[in-house]
Amino acid sequence: MLISIWGKEFTWRRSKSIPADSSRLSLDHSSFDSLSSGYLEDPHDVETTLAMFQTHIALCGVGAAGSAERDSFSSLIHLRTGCAFDVDRFLQGLPNASGIPSSRDPERTTSQKWPSQNLVQTSLVTELHRLEPAFSNTDPDSYLRATLSLLPRLLMETANLRTLETFTIIVTYLLPIGHTRTADFLLAVAVRILYNLGGNRYSAIREAEGVHLRAIFWHCYSLDKELAIRFGRPPLTNDIDCDLRLPDNYISSWSHDHFFHRPLSSQVLLYTSDLRLALIKSKIYALLYSDYGRAQPEARRLQYIRELDEELNALKSSFPASCWPDVFATGDAPDYTFHDLSLRGVNLHLEYYFCLGKIHGASNAYSLTSPHSWTFLPSSAELFYQESRTMLLYISRIRHFLNWHTYWIHAQFILTAVVSLFRHLITSPTAHTFARDLQILENTAETFSDLDHTAGFRLPVGDVLIHAGDLTNQGSKSELRKTMNWIAAADFEVKIVICGNHDITLDTPFYKLHGPKIHNKQIQSPSECIDIVTNASPSVVFLQHQSALVRLRRPNGPNTVFKVFGSPYSQCGGSWAFLYESDEAESLWKQIPLDADVVVTHMPPHLHCDRASGVSMGCLGLKRRLQMVRPCLAVCGHIHESRGFERVRWASVSKEGEQEGKNVGDQVVKGVLPPQGSKKQSLVDLTGKRASKLDNDGFSGAKASFSSLDSHQDVALLPPQAPKEGHGLSASDKTQSEAQKTDTEGLQAQRRETCVVNAAIMASNWPHRGGRKFYPGPIIVDLELPVWTE
Numbered sequence: 078m079l080i081s082i083w084g085k086e087f088t089w090r091r092s093k094s095i096p097a098d099s100s101r102l103s104l105d106h107s108s109f110d111s112l113s114s115g116y117l118e119d120p121h122d123v124e125t126t127l128a129m130f131q132t133h134i135a136l137c138g139v140g141a142a143g144s145a146e147r148d149s150f151s152s153l154i155h156l157r158t159g160c161a162f163d164v165d166r167f168l169q170g171l172p173n174a175s176g177i178p179s180s181r182d183p184e185r186t187t188s189q190k191w192p193s194q195n196l197v198q199t200s201l202v203t204e205l206h207r208l209e210p211a212f213s214n215t216d217p218d219s220y221l222r223a224t225l226s227l228l229p230r231l232l233m234e235t236a237n238l239r240t241l242e243t244f245t246i247i248v249t250y251l252l253p254i255g256h257t258r259t260a261d262f263l264l265a266v267a268v269r270i271l272y273n274l275g276g277n278r279y280s281a282i283r284e285a286e287g288v289h290l291r292a293i294f295w296h297c298y299s300l301d302k303e304l305a306i307r308f309g310r311p312p313l314t315n316d317i318d319c320d321l322r323l324p325d326n327y328i329s330s331w332s333h334d335h336f337f338h339r340p341l342s343s344q345v346l347l348y349t350s351d352l353r354l355a356l357i358k359s360k361i362y363a364l365l366y367s368d369y370g371r372a373q374p375e376a377r378r379l380q381y382i383r384e385l386d387e388e389l390n391a392l393k394s395s396f397p398a399s400c401w402p403d404v405f406a407t408g409d410a411p412d413y414t415f416h417d418l419s420l421r422g423v424n425l426h427l428e429y430y431f432c433l434g435k436i437h438g439a440s441n442a443y444s445l446t447s448p449h450s451w452t453f454l455p456s457s458a459e460l461f462y463q464e465s466r467t468m469l470l471y472i473s474r475i476r477h478f479l480n481w482h483t484y485w486i487h488a489q490f491i492l493t494a495v496v497s498l499f500r501h502l503i504t505s506p507t508a509h510t511f512a513r514d515l516q517i518l519e520n521t522a523e524t525f526s527d528l529d530h531t532a533g534f535r536l537p538v539g540d541v542l543i544h545a546g547d548l549t550n551q552g553s554k555s556e557l558r559k560t561m562n563w564i565a566a567a568d569f570e571v572k573i574v575i576c577g578n579h580d581i582t583l584d585t586p587f588y589k590l591h592g593p594k595i596h597n598k599q600i601q602s603p604s605e606c607i608d609i610v611t612n613a614s615p616s617v618v619f620l621q622h623q624s625a626l627v628r629l630r631r632p633n634g635p636n637t638v639f640k641v642f643g644s645p646y647s648q649c650g651g652s653w654a655f656l657y658e659s660d661e662a663e664s665l666w667k668q669i670p671l672d673a674d675v676v677v678t679h680m681p682p683h684l685h686c687d688r689a690s691g692v693s694m695g696c697l698g699l700k701r702r703l704q705m706v707r708p709c710l711a712v713c714g715h716i717h718e719s720r721g722f723e724r725v726r727w728a729s730v731s732k733e734g735e736q737e738g739k740n741v742g743d744q745v746v747k748g749v750l751p752p753q754g755s756k757k758q759s760l761v762d763l764t765g766k767r768a769s770k771l772d773n774d775g776f777s778g779a780k781a782s783f784s785s786l787d788s789h790q791d792v793a794l795l796p797p798q799a800p801k802e803g804h805g806l807s808a809s810d811k812t813q814s815e816a817q818k819t820d821t822e823g824l825q826a827q828r829r830e831t832c833v834v835n836a837a838i839m840a841s842n843w844p845h846r847g848g849r850k851f852y853p854g855p856i857i858v859d860l861e862l863p864v865w866t867e
Contacts, residue, residue: 129255129485131168136307137492138500139164157503221250236270238286244270245293248300249349255485261304267297268313279320291324292346299350302358303428306435307489309366316359323352328395336400336422347421353392354428361385361432365439378439385436386460393429402426406471415474423478427490430468434493437461465497466510469517476524495521537758537857540634541627542569545714545836546577546645546679548610552654554601557582557609565614570631571792573618574610576645576655577679577714582606583645584654591652618792620677622646624670626793629862637862639674639776647680647715648696655679662698671825673708674776674862681713685725685745686835689718704743707828709763709773709860713835720837720852722748722761726772726830751853753840759856763832766859775827776863834858 131142140146142165154162224247231240244267251260275281276294284290298314305312324346335347364370364381373381393401405415405426437460472479472491479487495518502514536542544564549556557580564572576583581595585603592600610619618625620643628638645655646665657665669676680696681687682703687695694716703711704727728742751757763771840850 129257130488132258133485133488133492134164134168134496136309136489138496153500154503157506217250221247232266236273238274238290241267241270241274241276241290241293245297249296252300253486255488257304257307257485260300261308264297264300264304265313268301271297272318277314277319279322292348294319295324295348295352295355299348299352299355302355302362303350305362306358306366306432311367312359312362316363321356327352336397336425337417337419350428351392351425353395354425354432357385357389357392357432360388361435361439365436370439382436382439386433389429389432389436402429402471405474406430406467410474418475418478420478423475424486426471427468427487430464430471431490431493434461434464434468434497437464438497462498462501465494465501466514466517468494469498469521472524473517473520479524491521491524536567536569536855538568539857540570540629540631542567542572543675543677543712543836544572544574545677545712546575546647547579547714547839548574548576548583549580551595552580552582552588552601552606553596553599554582554606554609557606561609561613561617565617570616570629570634571618571627572614572616573620573625573627573641573643573675573677575620575643575677575679578645578647578649578653578655580645581654583610587654595652618643618794620644620794622668624673624795626795628791630791635862636864639862640670640672641675641677642669642673643677644669645679647678648694649715659698662696663701666696666699666702669702669706671706673706675710675712676703676706676708677712679713679715681716681719681835682711682833685711685723685833686713686719686721687716689716703831703833705825707773707775707825707831709771709776709828709831709862710858711831711833713833714837716835717837717839717842719835720840720856721750722832722834722856724748724771724830724832727828750856753852755853757853759852759854761832761834761856761858763858763860771832771860772830773828775825832858832860 135141135144135147138146139150140148147164151162151164154160224243231243234240244263248260248264248267251257251263271277271290271294274290275284276290279291281287281290281294298319301313304310335351362370364385365378370378370381393403398404400422404410405418437458468490472487472494498514498518501508502511502518505511508514542564548560564574581592582588582601582603583606585607588601588603592603610617618627618641620641622644624640624642626638626640629635644665646657647653647655648657648659678699680699681694682700683695683697684693684700685695687693707727724746726744728744748761750759760767762768834856836856838852838855840852
């Protein structure tokens with residue numbers, strides 16, 4: 078369960094390039110219902126995802142369905158291992174095995190009124206900035222669908238630079254989300270328009286907008302050469318017909334800035350790849366994979382391979398020495414070398430290794446007729462396999478760059494290396510590298526599992542990230558490490574984390590009693606598991622039924638201090654961690670400070686975001702305490718079916734209502750989030766921009782809070798209440814400490830409203846029969862917190 082919270086000044090400073098008022102981006106969607114959603118298949122839909130995977134896996138040495146290459150691949154596995162492996166049956170069984178949720182959203186539509194270029198630019202801009210609050214209500218795919226619906230008319234008109242821009246932006250949008258074939262077709266149209274406009278000639282630079290036209294040429298040229306060696310198809314651009322002089326000052330402009338996170342000058346034009354690498358890709362196809370290249374004798378092909386290898390190595394040598402891919406692709410490379418590496422730098426390194434593999438993998442392997450025909454040119458065989466090893470080792474070091482949103486950008490690199498190294502393992506089981514290679518493949522399998530939704534959602538920009546429990550399914554160290562690595566890498570100033578009932582290894586007394594029965598022979602160490610959480614990052618605030626004072630002071634942040642209380646305890650059937658009985662609820666929840674601004678509990682309060690199968694499952698004792706504390710925000714999870722939010726304006730509870738747990742006098746407004754499958758942000762606005770401002774001025778982060786924090790301290794943890802030996806709460810825990818001396822009468826008078834958020838991210842329940850299902854992403858709360866000065 079996740080919630081991303083923005084703490085804000087009253088006048089929050091946004092990026093200058095993004096308008097503060099998202100209403101400027103709003104479009105009238107009511108007139109777009111006639112537009113078919115079939116123009117753009119959702120890459121996260123099961124059928125679409127599997128079709129994409131089929132396309133990519135066919136290009137990685139496995140062959141297409143029914144091809145001689147695929148038959149040869151299966152025959153080779155059977156010959157070498159004695160195991161029958163049917164690739165087609167494996168792919169057909171993926172939906173049930175993976176639990177990938179279907180996420181079609183037929184209602185997402187957009188306008189046909191805008192010019193096509195404006196629409197496609199809007200789709201790209203909203204996609205790039207979709208995590209910014211100003212773009213929360215936009216749907217990039219719907220704008221692109223509208224553009225695609227206008228393409229027939231666009232093709233009938235006289236082509237110009239604006240038409241070329243439209244097709245180029247569509248291609249740029251489609252490639253990273255996996256629509257490679259469609260992008261390839263549309264790229265062919267863009268290339269034809271380029272030729273008609275003379276963009277393939279350097280002389281075009283002297284025309285109006287000529288520099289821009291040549292920039293588009295190089296962009297399309299790079300994409301074309303990449304797809305040519307990926308698909309094994311002839312390139313759309315013929316080098317003979319193109320002037321391939323690089324842009325002025327191109328080589329001298331290359332520096333560390335293209336590999337690391339550095340501010341770039343607006344005068345520097347960035348391309349999708351190194352243009353010199355695109356020129357080498359063109360030669361790789363022409364000399365090794367074209368009909369001409371395949372027809373050459375082995376000696377000539379070997380010569381080409383050596384020449385291309387030298388040219389690629391010369392290109393690498395032109396990079397700054399600290400940016401060479403070899404520096405990163407080692408098991409002992411220090412972690413700090415990856416700290417400032419940009420995604421662009423990662424892609425350039427992966428492209429280098431991909432080209433290296435294509436050069437040394439050139440042989441008759443792409444026209445297989447039998448499992449015995451997989452033979453390499455002798456001098457290239459080991460280099461080819463070494464490239465596969467190196468690429469997978471590199472990928473293991475940059476795992477934090479990979480997620481399910483960007484998978485298709487890296488799919489070809491990863492899959493090609495996996496298939497190549499796997500083939501080497503089964504053909505050379507006695508090789509001295511066998512054990513090491515097998516470990517590399519096992520590590521890569523973990524990388525694929527990290528691409529699961531549960532291992533990392535795409536997070537928006539924010540100040541505070543809150544995880545409301547259930548960091549794992551069953552408390553294993555591997556699950557916990559995966560989750561905490563993702564949380565630690567998230568770009569938030571503070572990450573507040575609590576446990577849930579599934580985090581069994583983090584409840585030491587419980588695990589001592591029940592761990593052996595649950596984990597059988599794979600016993601985990603509770604102390605090591607707790608260390609994984611507490612040592613994940615200095616930005617992680619791990620709350621174990623305790624409070625903390627948190628200071629936010631990023632330069633452009635809200636500059637505020639707030640008090641948060643977090644607890645892992647919940648109620649449910651069965652043997653789970655951090656459980657308590659109903660008669661323990663009152664004393665348990667009295668430990669929530671009356672001046673807490675944010676309360677994070679795994680358990681939901683009674684009658685608020687707590688219904689499962691029509692029954693209220695929340696805790697009455699927690700609800701009563703929240704009614705007294707009245708925090709700005711109460712975050713919970715646990716009850717997956719009740720994901721959502723409610724705004725509760727508190728009122729005094731009558732004795733009858735208090736006994737029955739009724740909301741007597743409380744005014745409850747249930748919020749509405751985007752439906753399952755939508756790509757829109759699940760945004761809860763409490764600032765007054767899109768909904769009424771939260772009526773809660775009783776903020777505790779005043780001078781008393783500052784007195785508890787020294788000038789260099791950002792978090793002050795207050796001691797947790799120790800659970801009893803065995804399970805649950807000790808008898809002493811049932812006696813609420815009377816030590817709270819805070820004067821809260823004036824505070825309560827100002828606290829009139831609380832937003833209760835159930836931040837469940839998992840849509841299915843344990844044990845997830847039929848596969849795990851997920852909600853679209855985290856819930857984002859836009860909340861104003863006062864600015865305090867010392």
